[in-house]
Amino acid sequence: MATARTTPHSVSALLDHLARLSRVHTEATLDARGLRQRHLVALTVLREHAPATQQALASALAIDRTNLVGLLNELEGDGYVERRRSAEDRRRHIVELTPAGERALTGAEQAIEQAEAEIFHGLSEQERATLRALLQRATAGHVLDCAAAAGLRDPVETARDEDEGAVPAA
Amino acid sequence: MATARTTPHSVSALLDHLARLSRVHTEATLDARGLRQRHLVALTVLREHAPATQQALASALAIDRTNLVGLLNELEGDGYVERRRSAEDRRRHIVELTPAGERALTGAEQAIEQAEAEIFHGLSEQERATLRALLQRATAGHVLDCAAAAGLRDPVETARDEDEGAVPAA
């Protein structure tokens, strides 16, 4: 059971590194389609996560609420997403992927597939599929987690919140 | 068996997303150790890639040469890396990981392991190991690729180290 405790490479560092390499290699393709990585990420999360409030979406994407507004404005301006008010709570906006957004996402995915093939030439096709599946599941799990964390309107206020209040290293 | 040809999720987007989640979750731990993600990435690549010139390193990290200078200054200031001149070409700097750097890297990896466990709670331990292995191999392949790409114009003395015939790009 004990996994190799020799040198458990930081997954975080590897992710960061590969994400950068991948982004650099694919940004040209995306740029030609008027998209950026974060758009692709947002659309991807949205596709998985059906209708979501902006709050949940911001939490899932780990970006600030106010910054999500601009991101959604861009996507909505392109007709890729749609905002409508929630029926239950009309303060909320329900964000959804439009058919055009789904097409754009699928198209972009196919377009950058070739660029990704170059990046992952060190992996076999099956390994790449495995990698994709693992990444997908890992992100999926986190989206749910964040959505749950976002719904802290519970009667019980989190007595033990993150201790990050204000610790800006001087 | 048949790899899903329906919608091959963009690995790029998934990587970007997970890398962000991971970074946000681990940055507190790293900060307490006076490190940032890019330091960890650089150290990781350096550990794998033994002695490397700054040119090769910049290519591997996909960052600008001029910005690498500052990054290495920080790491060298902490005693984590060492620059020495190349014997063959004294214009070059050979960057290497110091024992302190290796300790710092190992220590940071162990420290953020816990934070990573929270991020990847959606995956079993074995799956996480698989993911790590795949990421490692993918980055390793790319480092070699970049090093080869960087040394395009000096085909002379490349027959030095383990040059296992990097696949020439078509």
Added chain:
DNA sequence: ACAAAACATTTGTGGAGCACAAACGAGTTG
């Protein structure tokens, strides 16, 4: 009904990260 809180929005500020260009000294090569 009224006050308080939540949500989305807009705007502004500040900082981090990075690409890019230009110039320099040191060292190489032809």
Added chain:
DNA sequence: CAACTCGTTTGTGCTCCACAAATGTTTTGT
């Protein structure tokens, strides 16, 4: 010697992002 390379420094500008404050709308608690 001249031309080039490498690492370095400096400066400029852009992008991304967190954070704060103010506003309008809607919900919720009393």
